[in-house]
Amino acid sequence: MRSLAAPDGAHPALGPSRANPKAPSSAAKGAASGRETEESRSGAEAGAGTAGMPEASGSARPGDPPEARGSAREAARELRGSAGGQGRVVLHVDIDAFFAAIEQRLDPRLAGRPVIVGAGVIASCSYEARRFGLRAGMPLSEARRRCPDAVILEGHAQTYRCFAENIFGLCRTLSPADETYLDEVYCDLSGTSRLHGDPLGAAARLKRDILAATGLTVTCGIGPNRMLAKLIGKTVKPDGLAAIAPDEAEAFLTARPVDQLAGVGHAHARTLRSMNVNTIGDMRALPADVLAALFGAPGRLLYERCRGRDTAPVHEREVPVSISRETSFHRDTAERAEIDGMLEYLASRACRAARELDLTARTIAVRLRYADGEGAERERTLTAANDADPAVIEAARSLLGALFTRRVALHAVGLVLSNFVRAGACQGALFEEREAGRRAALYRAFDRVRGAYGHGVLVSGRALHLKGRLEEDAHGFRLRTPSLTK
Secondary structure (H helix, E strand, O other): OOOOOOOOOOOOOOOEOOOOOOOEOOHHHOOOOOOOOHHHHHHHHHOOOEEOOOOOOOOOOOOOOHHHHHHHHHHHHHHHHHHHOOOOOEEEEEEOOHHHHHHHHHOHHHOOOOEEEEEOEEEEEOHHHHOOOOOOOOEHHHHHHHOOOOEEEOOOHHHHHHHHHHHHHHHHOOOOEEEEOOOEEEEEOOOOHHHHOOHHHHHHHHHHHHHHHHOOOEEEEEEOOHHHHHHHHHOOOOOOEEEOOHHHHHHHHHOOEHHHOOOOOHHHHHHHHHOOOOEHHHHOOOOHHHHHHHHOHHHHHHHHHOOOOOOOOOOOOOOOOEEEEEEEEEEEEOOHHHHHHHHHHHHHHHHHHHHHOOEEEEEEEEEEEEOOOOEEEEEEEEEEEEOOHHHHHHHHHHHHHHHOOOOOOEEEEEEEEEEEEEOOOOOOOHHHHHHHHHHHHHHHHHHHHHHHHOHHHOOOHHHHHHOOOOOEEOOEEOOOOOOOOO
8 A cells, every 4th residue: 555645634644643652643634655664565565455545536636646546546446336336334433542532522622632631541541641651541640640731520421422323314314224332333335435435535524524523533444344444544544544455454454453352352462472373364363163262163263354354233222232330439438328328329220220121130240440450340140130329238248248348448330230131021920010110110200300410419328328428410429430321
């Protein structure tokens, strides 16, 4: 692949940006040096990813060399053919430095400064902070040591959710099928070329619409499946746009580190490296049976993915895998009343979220993180799925009693609901049906009141211990760590 210069809003592989020296720069920032970075050179040698243009024409600037204009036109033709024919075209949209970027957007004084959002560990950090080696999951103590001038904020979950929903709404105007997560969305653009034009042009227009509506930048990757779309997008972060054609997948993947393959986590990567499997190309030497013996059923998926194949569909997730509510305490605590109150409050938030989705949970888990960094987690499967606060709270308190055994203060506590079924899908006991109906009606009435006046308007049980101790807003208690549904 050659470095391409493109009209305004396009994001070819150019020199390193100021915000992220390791990533190709954004043309929106005016960086158009024409020099290739190490990432762009490796992509070029592998035949990977063609930079996108904001318009459907697929043309480069008039002053560009003929070979650059030809490469741009060829890429646009390939993607138009895939979108209009039988091939799949998947767009992956990733919000750049999500939490931190929103804080910079809301407070202009933070522009250009290293910003961290999190408590205990980094949940998100700006690209200015990443220049110091900061990353999500790093303890704040280490972040302060590396970047003493960083601005550390606790975050505002509801604000972030509003920005995300705005962006997801714009994505839905482009795709008949989309699948959203916390800060990213997959869009299936297959067969949409007659309506929206070629995928590169449509994605570039989407980027401009998102920037105009929210002030945030996103990185877009386009590929023949979900895995390749996300992976090619990572090569042009932040504020980038790139695409990869089906016949480029093998060369693109071969030299990439094995931990960049979807489904290869830290543990899997350590196992593979111990076998001298360092790249995705190396993994292809392992038969499917060997990968299955190493990693179980996911091993067969990895066998397909390392060859560029991913058949996972893009669809709206009607039933989430889990609903979690967790937070750090404002100060490490061993006070049982405060811990019980926080767990009960989190349980009521999680149950309300489940009821709003018309779901009941079979499995309840409690997570703890101690002040010394050690964690503990335990789960229980109920005899019958439930979404009522008392049943979930009772199970959660029982799990907490079994978990909280060390003589060390707690830093964080959380509750997770999972293994969902649709409400009403399980048959209840004959003589309990009337009482169950009354209980369901009561909690749905609670939910309507909380929806109208804020969750904190109705607090009961041990959660009352938090009154006067924590600040409150229209959404309830101001928790130190944003509680977001996974």
